[in-house]
Amino acid sequence: MKEANHMNPSIIVATAGLLLASCASSPSNGLAPSEPVRFTSEPSGALVTAANGRSCTTPCTLRFGTSAPAEFAVALEGYKTARSAIGVKFFAAGTALDAAGVASGDPVDMIASALFTARGKGNNKTLENHAAHIVLSPLDQQ
Secondary structure (H helix, E strand, O other): OOOOOOOOHHHHHHHHHHHHHHHHOOOOOOOOOEEEEEEEEEOOOOEEEEOOOOEEEOOEEEEEEOOOOEEEEEEOOOEOOEEEEEOEEEOOHHHHHHHHHHHHOOHHHHHHHHHHHHOOHHHOEEEOOOEEEEEOOEOOOO
């Protein structure tokens, strides 16, 4: 009877972690964590301009990084420009998932935890809101 060849789970995780870490540290790889924010306004048709220069017309969606607050301005002719930001908050899900994956000893759980971290959730940051409804004030109103 042939004996099954099992690889040490620690080696699998270490190798996967090194490979993913090298990808995640590359500045041009596009893996920087970002999240969508859905914008609506009253009246609709307002131009939303993010601090990074991206823009859209409401109702619309823009993506923002999770490393800093998502700053934006909303403008429409005849209305005061509204400026605001959506904050960033820390969460513990990534840490709990990572700990659960390693504690289980299951190579699949360990790799899933490594992937979760490499996809940007390991930094444990998320936007506070994923929707913004802006009510614009007419220019002649105080």
